[in-house]
Amino acid sequence: MSITQLCLLSFGLLLQVLPVQAKLTSESPSQYGTITHSQNGAVLNVLFDNNSTEINIYDNKIQSDLYDLVTQLQNDTTVKVLVFRSANPDFFLAHGELTAREGTPNFALDDPRNEVANAWRLFYNITELPMASIAVVDGRARGAGNEFVMSCDMRFATKSSMFGQPEVGLGFNPGAGATQYLPRLIGRGRALEYLLTGLDVTGEKAEQLGWVNRAFVEASEMEEFVGDLARRIALFPNLAIANIKALVSNASRPSLEDLAEEGRRYLGAASAEEAQGLINKTLELTNDESRGWFELNVGDHLPKLYN
Amino acid sequence: MSITQLCLLSFGLLLQVLPVQAKLTSESPSQYGTITHSQNGAVLNVLFDNNSTEINIYDNKIQSDLYDLVTQLQNDTTVKVLVFRSANPDFFLAHGELTAREGTPNFALDDPRNEVANAWRLFYNITELPMASIAVVDGRARGAGNEFVMSCDMRFATKSSMFGQPEVGLGFNPGAGATQYLPRLIGRGRALEYLLTGLDVTGEKAEQLGWVNRAFVEASEMEEFVGDLARRIALFPNLAIANIKALVSNASRPSLEDLAEEGRRYLGAASAEEAQGLINKTLELTNDESRGWFELNVGDHLPKLYN
């Protein structure tokens, strides 16, 4: 029996009811203005631009805006490919916020928009979206920034970009999935090396390790590659894309339980006295998480927290 | 206590009763004539030669012949190493059939010889065989052809060979294990890249990614390497080979449940109207799955289904 013959048997089983749906437009800006997007055919280009910070910090504003976008996309059928980029040339997403800045909304711990407590859950929701997700990274993606990147289906980077999980240096473990996603990408030994040292890895090395799909010398070269890739996937039927994502996730995605356990340990450890002292020292050295020598090269400077 | 001492305690536990068994011979050709094999010591060399097709299509004939061989091997103790090769220099195994050709047997959905419904199960049976299995790939292995290759214990390829899972372009997901085996070999991000684009990968790149064990410039160089490898393993005791396979499978093989779920989604999606239209377009562009520009470079040409 061939597939064509099978059709006669089972065609009625799987009638796809595609709801009529308006395109997502950038005319409805995100609530906190940290995310803009524009749809080009079935490709939605999303831009992170938390410009109330110098380093594109992943805070409650951006988590809230991303939460709204992801929620909207859960039932969307007009978008087949999500492409995430950053408006900040040096910081794709710096990392989660260490202290609440003035003007940042204060969400309760059980609010899905609370970045400290629930980034892991929101990133997991991205893996459950029916469309393909791609992170296009130039600059730095550390902590929650790198965890966002690892939760995307695919990751491309310039060779000079930088990834890292510096949490260990501040006295706590990552909390948005790094201990679960990274060993699945680069193996237990190398994951422990980067997670226990907090060292940065360049995009070039990240490609060799399997941390990112591919790395490119020039951002323009990466854009050409990703543009072709996104337009190609956007040709293909929604059902094929959604099925492949769901099945690959069955085979290779962290479990919600393990992610939740990481989140619990993160909240506990980050609240301990030793970590609080290290956080305060970091705020001092970074001039309250401003752009500067420390944020530009966190991996190199972590030991300075112990001087 | 050393192993020698242990022997005194437990030697009686594991007496290996090896049934006297005739060698498999190629004198009993497979029912549909798509598979020939010859045994050289404990190495069984198997040749795929579905020569009623120009591109060595994986259809019900070859599935039936392979099913018979695998069933025969389940209780065989004369064979320690299986080496699979193709008689077609350009197509190791092109892919599963898209439409039933005249003369192809029509098996019911629940018949293990039905390729469309049960290739994933037959390939899983290969992972359960007590002997080592090796795929030696020159030419193209796509769809079910690549899924067969990934189900073997080891895979070697020429650098110019081509692998791919083009299903997404036809509107459905792979159905014989690709979404389960590929992320385990090359990681979630890269598996999604190849499964969502349907792009071909060369043997050279496949070696870098871990998709194949090793890639060689010349087929002759590959044959020399694999010949040495097979003869070496063939020296070793059956029990050691079978135990190692079973234990590594415990650690790293997809589950039957996940493979079955992929199979269900495949049958559903391939039967949907959108996929059926794309299948018909493919039959047109390939001149009913004949050798030609489309089958030679499926990855390049998939977007033409949408012109």
Add this chain to the structure above:
Amino acid sequence: MSITQLCLLSFGLLLQVLPVQAKLTSESPSQYGTITHSQNGAVLNVLFDNNSTEINIYDNKIQSDLYDLVTQLQNDTTVKVLVFRSANPDFFLAHGELTAREGTPNFALDDPRNEVANAWRLFYNITELPMASIAVVDGRARGAGNEFVMSCDMRFATKSSMFGQPEVGLGFNPGAGATQYLPRLIGRGRALEYLLTGLDVTGEKAEQLGWVNRAFVEASEMEEFVGDLARRIALFPNLAIANIKALVSNASRPSLEDLAEEGRRYLGAASAEEAQGLINKTLELTNDESRGWFELNVGDHLPKLYN
């Protein structure tokens, strides 16, 4: 809510009670004298030196000494990084003993100090220690030696070092975790290649495959790298290190059940008549596991057991 704010809520939850504890010193030598160690700050440097053998065999003496050390470390908070090295320049750890030599203690099968029956359990205990573990390999690490190395959190090697699991050639499967740890590091296909052939792999190739974290041309270069790495991790809080290890283990460590199954099959297969004959032949060719041509290049010489 920022991490700083969270502190006000949950600080009380996780008060770390650090027991006052003396440093481990090398002044208390291990019972059988096969392990020495010296503590430098929070780094414990451990040296394997089973000098009653020429090839640093992993026997009941070293297992017993390692068991004592690991047990002592389970509640230690002064050590944050364990670095394992070998006093033998050619054999990091040759492999498990094949026959009980005169003077080697004879422990019961259920004694944790019994190397043949319980190395897998002791190595698992190492993965559960709260501190980071690093193997620094120059020379050969085969069988239980390589399994010890794979159980450490990180592995570094010289490019000329050699790793291998020769068990298959002696008629049995590895018994201290190789079938579980190796496919997680290098994938199912490559793990089966090395486990079914018993071939050695160099440190250089091991780095390419992901078997070791990094490989270095010169041992001095490796020592400089590992020294920096260990001192860096030793700066960081115990809780962060322990949490990261536990979480990464959740994601990527073999299960105790699968390790136990490997152990059971190992005892059974190694006790079979065929394996016992091969063990005796190996004892003959190695002159009772002495340093010589066979032990130096086991991978090359395994087929000679069948001459």
